[in-house]
Amino acid sequence: MNHEHSRIDRYVHLVLRAGMLLSISVLALGLLLYALSPGGAQVDLSLDKIAEGVLAGNPIAVLDLGIILLILTPFTRVLTAAVVFMVDREPRFVLVSLAVIAAIVLAILAG
């Protein structure tokens, strides 16, 4: 049995590429803003503070947004894989994807 791996490859590639380009642009913008007005507390903001801060043009909030986008990218590609395997009717690999998600959640809860 030889599988065509193309569909899963295509979607995973799309997610990784989009996550990369998105986080690069936001991080570069954040660093530019920071270079223009350095200083300010270097903190990891919570999600609501980030939304507020980005609208106010706070460089740290923009950087935090970029970092969160980057952290979310691998997670999004696992979710995407789960959906593609579901559509392709590959129950074994749907289970594998769910196991990956469960392991990630467990690791975050244990940390």
Place this chain on the structure above:
Amino acid sequence: MDLALAVGVLLVAFLAGIVGSVFGLGGGIIIVPALTLLLGFEIKEVIGASLIGVIASSTGSAARYVSEGLVNIRLGMVMEPATTLGSILGAFLAIYLQQTVLALAFAAVLLYGAYYMIKQPEVTVHSRQSGFCAQLAGRYVDRRTNEEVCYDVRNLPRGLLASFAAGNMSGMLGVGGGIVKVPAMNVWMGVPMKAAAATSNFMIGVTALAGAAVLYANGLVPPVLAATVALGVFAGATVGPRLVRHTAGAVLRRYFALLLALVSALMVLQAFGFAGGL
């Protein structure tokens, strides 16, 4: 952070992005010692920035390797839970076990891996298997030779055990799991060197993401440093896959073996308290 320091961080991250993406290691192994020992950052801020760099390295290089067909997505995803669970257990065990003994034990394992990779030529199996392993079979076109490479995956249980151990090692010692997973895939599971490194790159983002999320929630990811590292790593991770394209798998394998020996030596030094946090 002044401009000169920022350029220094970018350069370190760029180099880490290249090495990480070529060998499937993530690059933390370069970022952490270089930023602490060379550039004088505190280990506490470097760990968070380094994990963000590892995700950048994984994302950037895997995007490229997936489009070249080098990543065995199914195999990677089958191994991911084992690695992640291993790292959870490792983090707990680290509290109770003697770090020195652990570091020495892993150093010995890595040295053995290096010896094996230099001594034994690569063996890939083309025969058709049945069952779950057959679903994991991989195929890609080597860009250097234009040859189509097909391989079956062997010894899955042993490979899962190795990726569990790889996670363990990263949880206990902070050394990335790639340094164990790549030789395990290559030597035991019959995955060609280029595919093993690419698949390891692909997997590393998932292993790092949980750690990064936890550090972020605890305020341990310094935004400016992490962003600078990420951008440098992304740049390096676009160069690495290009180098791989023009390098023979056997050459890549030899360099990996040397790297294994080097990391093994660093771990011995670290165990006796000579080197900064790896």
